[in-house]
Amino acid sequence: MKKKFNKKYIKNLVYLLILPIFGAIYLALVSNNIVTEQTWKNIFSSNEISESKYENEENGSVIGDMAVHFLDVGDADCSYIKCGEVNILIDAADKEPKGKVVNYLKNQGVEKLDLVVATHPHRDHIGQMSEVLDNFEVSQFIEPEIPEEANAVTVTYERMLETLANKNISANLVSAGFSADIGDLKIEVLGPISQDSENLNNNSVVLRITYKNVRFLFMGDAEKAEEQEILSKNYDIKSDILKVGHHGSTTSTTQKFLHEVSPKYAVVSVSKDKHRARKPYVMDRLKKFCGDDIYVTGECGNVIASTDGEKINFTKAA
Ligand SMILES: [Zn+2]
Numbered sequence: 001m002k003k004k005f006n007k008k009y010i011k012n013l014v015y016l017l018i019l020p021i022f023g024a025i026y027l028a029l030v031s032n033n034i035v036t037e038q039t040w041k042n043i044f045s046s047n048e049i050s051e052s053k054y055e056n057e058e059n060g061s062v063i064g065d066m067a068v069h070f071l072d073v074g075d076a077d078c079s080y081i082k083c084g085e086v087n088i089l090i091d092a093a094d095k096e097p098k099g100k101v102v103n104y105l106k107n108q109g110v111e112k113l114d115l116v117v118a119t120h121p122h123r124d125h126i127g128q129m130s131e132v133l134d135n136f137e138v139s140q141f142i143e144p145e146i147p148e149e150a151n152a153v154t155v156t157y158e159r160m161l162e163t164l165a166n167k168n169i170s171a172n173l174v175s176a177g178f179s180a181d182i183g184d185l186k187i188e189v190l191g192p193i194s195q196d197s198e199n200l201n202n203n204s205v206v207l208r209i210t211y212k213n214v215r216f217l218f219m220g221d222a223e224k225a226e227e228q229e230i231l232s233k234n235y236d237i238k239s240d241i242l243k244v245g246h247h248g249s250t251t252s253t254t255q256k257f258l259h260e261v262s263p264k265y266a267v268v269s270v271s272k273d274k275h276r277a278r279k280p281y282v283m284d285r286l287k288k289f290c291g292d293d294i295y296v297t298g299e300c301g302n303v304i305a306s307t308d309g310e311k312i313n314f315t316k317a318a
Helices: 002-031 040-046 100-107 129-135 155-166 224-232 255-261 274-278 283-290
Strands: 066-070 079-083 086-090 115-117 141-144 171-174 179-182 185-191 206-211 214-218 241-243 265-268 294-296 303-307 312-316
Touching: 086 100, 086 185, 100 129, 115 129, 129 155, 185 224, 224 255, 255 283, 265 283, 265 303, 283 294
Parallel strands: 086 115, 115 141, 141 171, 214 241, 241 265, 265 294
Antiparallel strands: 066 079, 066 303, 079 086, 179 185, 185 206, 206 214, 303 312
8 A cells, every 4th residue: 555655656746846847848839939829719720710700790690580599608508599489498507607697598588498408417507507497487397317326416406406396396307219399499308328327427418409490409518428329329410500519528529420410510618718728629520510610609709599490690699
């Protein structure tokens, strides 16, 4: 045991000494323009993705009856869907920015939510769920069934469960195969197929929403293992708009999965934070399918994808 401890101690000490040296070298290279700093803008330009779409107001009118609002909530997720009188919410951001989700929905004139989805119980997806449930009438609430061994219970999750109980909202524990028609929208749950007690992300509710001829695919934080399970079922997962899995991390959006989805547009919900941008992302893969039509919320703010069931328009939102 002692030997093991010593080895670990020495390893940590080496890291402690080496990391600042590499850090200093990196900063020196960046400041002398020898290496490019990994910001979103640089990642876009190195993948030849134009950002002009963000400024193009002409491109920006909301069309048709269906609009999906992807909220800029930092390293978290929150999508609000409006179709006629139908309102749907997928995830409710992290705890911060406080009040953002409820205020946004109120500004949109929402009074009741026909469907609320908690893709999985991580805080960056259910951070403000309790407040949402408290402020709006909720007709249907879905979440995945989480294996007990996964230790998913956190303060935030407990608060969400308490509010569900207080408001008498029964949570429908869904998995692949669940479907519902709400107004003109067809809702299909494509995952999870099995439970993962090691990695909560792979219990994410993966949701496809279809309006006439336009299909949106919401991945939650599903990673490679869940993507592979969905592929193994040979579902038709082709979709026009992909809400990219796990904030654009390389844990997700595997080549084969992306090929089957073949999206025309991609939305990545992640902050502008440079530390996030420094990690490798899947921009080059997405570029092959979506060209310049990749929207990163941290760069473009709240963004709306609207459709009449044929055409699709992206708009920057207030
Ligand atoms: Zn997440």
